[in-house]
Amino acid sequence: MKEQLAYARSVVLPLRAAELRAEIDSFHVEYCAALDANDVERWPEFFSKEATYRITSRQNALMNMPVGLVYCEGLDMITDRALAVAHSQMFAPRHMLHVLGITRVLRETGDTISSQTPFILMQTLVEGPSTVHLAGIYHDRFVREGARLLISSREVVHDTEILDTALAYPV
Amino acid sequence: MYQSQAVIGITNARKNPPLEQCVWPADALNNIPDWVYTSQAIYDQEIERIFRGDTWNFVALEAEIPNPGDYKRGYVGATAVVIVRAEDNTISVFENRCAHRGAEFCRSSHGNAKEFVCPYHQWSYDLKGNLQGVPFKRGINKIGGMPPDFKNAEHGTRQLRVATRNGVVFATYSDNTPPLEEYMTKEIVEEFDVPFSGKKLRILGYCRNELPCNWKMYHENLKDPYHATLLHSFLVVFGLLVPGIKSIVFADKEHGRHGYMASSKPDQVYATVAADDKAEMRSFSDNLRLRDERFLDYEREFDSPWSANMMTMWPNLIVQRQMNTMGVRQIIPNGPNSMVMQWTMFGYEDDTPEMTRHRLRQGNLMGPSGFLGLEDNEALKFVQEGIRNSSTDNNVVKLDAGHQGTARNLISESCIRSLYEYYRAVMGIRIAENAA
Numbered sequence: 001m002k003e004q005l006a007y008a009r010s011v012v013l014p015l016r017a018a019e020l021r022a023e024i025d026s027f028h029v030e031y032c033a034a035l036d037a038n039d040v041e042r043w044p045e046f047f048s049k050e051a052t053y054r055i056t057s058r059q060n061a062l063m064n065m066p067v068g069l070v071y072c073e074g075l076d077m078i079t080d081r082a083l084a085v086a087h088s089q090m091f092a093p094r095h096m097l098h099v100l101g102i103t104r105v106l107r108e109t110g111d112t113i114s115s116q117t118p119f120i121l122m123q124t125l126v127e128g129p130s131t132v133h134l135a136g137i138y139h140d141r142f143v144r145e146g147a148r149l150l151i152s153s154r155e156v157v158h159d160t161e162i163l164d165t166a167l168a169y170p171v
Numbered sequence: 172m173y174q175s176q177a178v179i180g181i182t183n184a185r186k187n188p189p190l191e192q193c194v195w196p197a198d199a200l201n202n203i204p205d206w207v208y209t210s211q212a213i214y215d216q217e218i219e220r221i222f223r224g225d226t227w228n229f230v231a232l233e234a235e236i237p238n239p240g241d242y243k244r245g246y247v248g249a250t251a252v253v254i255v256r257a258e259d260n261t262i263s264v265f266e267n268r269c270a271h272r273g274a275e276f277c278r279s280s281h282g283n284a285k286e287f288v289c290p291y292h293q294w295s296y297d298l299k300g301n302l303q304g305v306p307f308k309r310g311i312n313k314i315g316g317m318p319p320d321f322k323n324a325e326h327g328t329r330q331l332r333v334a335t336r337n338g339v340v341f342a343t344y345s346d347n348t349p350p351l352e353e354y355m356t357k358e359i360v361e362e363f364d365v366p367f368s369g370k371k372l373r374i375l376g377y378c379r380n381e382l383p384c385n386w387k388m389y390h391e392n393l394k395d396p397y398h399a400t401l402l403h404s405f406l407v408v409f410g411l412l413v414p415g416i417k418s419i420v421f422a423d424k425e426h427g428r429h430g431y432m433a434s435s436k437p438d439q440v441y442a443t444v445a446a447d448d449k450a451e452m453r454s455f456s457d458n459l460r461l462r463d464e465r466f467l468d469y470e471r472e473f474d475s476p477w478s479a480n481m482m483t484m485w486p487n488l489i490v491q492r493q494m495n496t497m498g499v500r501q502i503i504p505n506g507p508n509s510m511v512m513q514w515t516m517f518g519y520e521d522d523t524p525e526m527t528r529h530r531l532r533q534g535n536l537m538g539p540s541g542f543l544g545l546e547d548n549e550a551l552k553f554v555q556e557g558i559r560n561s562s563t564d565n566n567v568v569k570l571d572a573g574h575q576g577t578a579r580n581l582i583s584e585s586c587i588r589s590l591y592e593y594y595r596a597v598m599g600i601r602i603a604e605n606a607a
Contacts, residue, residue: 055540056376057376057377057378059280059377060376060377060378063376065374065375065376065377066375066376066527066531067375067376067377067378067516067531067534068376068531068534068535069378069538069539069540070535070540071531071532071534071535072535073463073528073532074463076462076463077462077463077466077532077535079462080461080462080463080466081535083459084405084459084542087459088404088405088408088459088542089405089542089545089546090402090404090546090549090550091545091546091549092549092552092553161379162379162380162381162511163378163379163380163381163539164380164381165380165381165382165383165539165548165549165552166380166539166540166544166545166548166549167539167540167545168540168545168549
């Protein structure tokens with residue numbers, strides 16, 4: 001998110017990037033599968049203890065505005081969000097489908113990987129068509145914990161300037 | 172999302188009557204007919220009489236346009252306007268429509284400009300919306316061009332009157348709108364001045380969503396304390412609002428059009444709810460507890476009895492203060508069956524970085540993904556969908572019947588009744604004679 005979303009060249013060599021991309025793909029396949037199964041209570045399992053998570057518009061990101069549609073500091077807040085959505089929130093039943101584009105691996109420093117992955121989030125309401133609910137890019141930082149990756153920072157930056165009604169589930 | 176609604180969600184013709192068929196039921200105070208929310212003719216008249224009538228419409232915060240030349244796109248009702256700070260530091264609001272062929276000339280959401288130039292034929296306007304230049308005004312070699320009697324002064328943009336109070340900018344189409352403070356009334360000014368004391372604001376960000384509901388439902392929702400304890404289990408569970416805590420639902424004394432719903436959070440983190448009340452609230456849960464309780468920290472920063480105050484200022488502004496998260500929401504009507512909500516979240520320029528983060532954490536309550544905002548948005552959509560094609564056509568607002576205006580009781584619809592009494596007068600809507 002440095003220089004307000006300006007293009008920055010990857011500093012990872014292509015073969016290494018491909019290797020890391022495969023690892024991040026494996027992560028995303030599970031991350032999206034959990035969310036697409038509406039199993040929001042599993043969502044916190046993909047984050048490290050100190051992780052931060054924010055969903056914000058491209059407009060906010062460009063203007064350096066810190067606000068988030070969802071704004072979590074730490075795994076506890078992420079877990080609170082998951083529990084609240086699963087157990088206390090009222091909204092129409094829906095299915096979400098995450099469609100991800102190709103991950104750009106930007107940087108690898110020790111156990112930390114920075115990357116960007118474009119996404120399209122489809123939403124289907126009862127009796128409804130499938131609509132593009134949100135389109136944007138994940139700006140991520142992953143950390144290695146044993147054999148798996150965990151998110152230490154995810155900024156969901158969406159291009160969509162007007163949201164249809166509400167965003168119930170995390171992205 | 173929008174295309175499919177146009178095909179699938181067509182409103183039944185009976186729910187879209189012309190004005191002459193819009194007659195309020197005889198027991199007017201206690202009933203609201205569906206056509207109030209679904210008639211195109213009613214909507215069109217609302218634009219004329221309310222949004223372009225004698226009302227002050229919120230358009231911007233001064234902190235968004237701090238320097239000369241700063242501008243932003245905005246709306247008055249559904250009409251696109253530009254809000255600009257001119258070289259002399261005054262703020263102008265004018266329609267985003269070229270006087271020549273109608274093009275919406277300002278296309279960037281915000282920026283800094285010395286003038287506005289319509290891209291179609293390059294007519295240019297100054298920062299107050301006055302027409303400055305017309306290319307080839309005298310033709311080429313004196314052939315063609317505007318007639319000699321064409322005066323730039325007669326062809327500016329449509330300019331609105333502007334008023335500000337402590338950094339909040341309002342505009343009106345009408346010459347008859349009273350001064351802003353008089354329009355607001357004394358008690359509303361006092362509550363308005365709590366977050367807007369003149370202290371410099373810091374904008375924290377924006378969000379925008381479309382709500383498939385009539386714009387008036389948003390006002391009603393904030394005059395309806397009944398839903399707060401029932402729909403928002405989050406509020407109840409975490410003790411932000413429970414039956415019996417100190418609260419008020421206030422309607423302005425003059426018209427009942429502005430109002431606020433305020434409450435005072437008890438000191439303990441979690442609510443204790445009497446067994447009888449629990450039984451009435453299906454959504455109540457004894458086992459929901461936060462892992463990160465910073466979320467509910469409340470730093471008293473104002474001299475106010477209320478820890479939360481949701482204020483509605485007719486016709487298009489909501490001022491939100493819930494503990495330490497603050498924002499303004501602007502209602503942009505979008506036909507009878509839809510509205511756009513623009514949220515602007517803010518803190519203060521002298522906030523510490525930790526206070527800013529605290530406000531952002533608490534911001535999870537609000538907005539289209541907020542623990543409260545999400546549910547309101549969903550519920551209002553359900554209402555609009557329910558009324559558009561049903562065979563019945565009436566809404567009952569009888570809670571706390573016999574009372575109108577300010578309520579000190581959460582199980583009351585007295586403020587909704589007073590709003591619609593005012594509304595009927597402005598709209599000139601007839602009440603049916605009693606059949607009996």
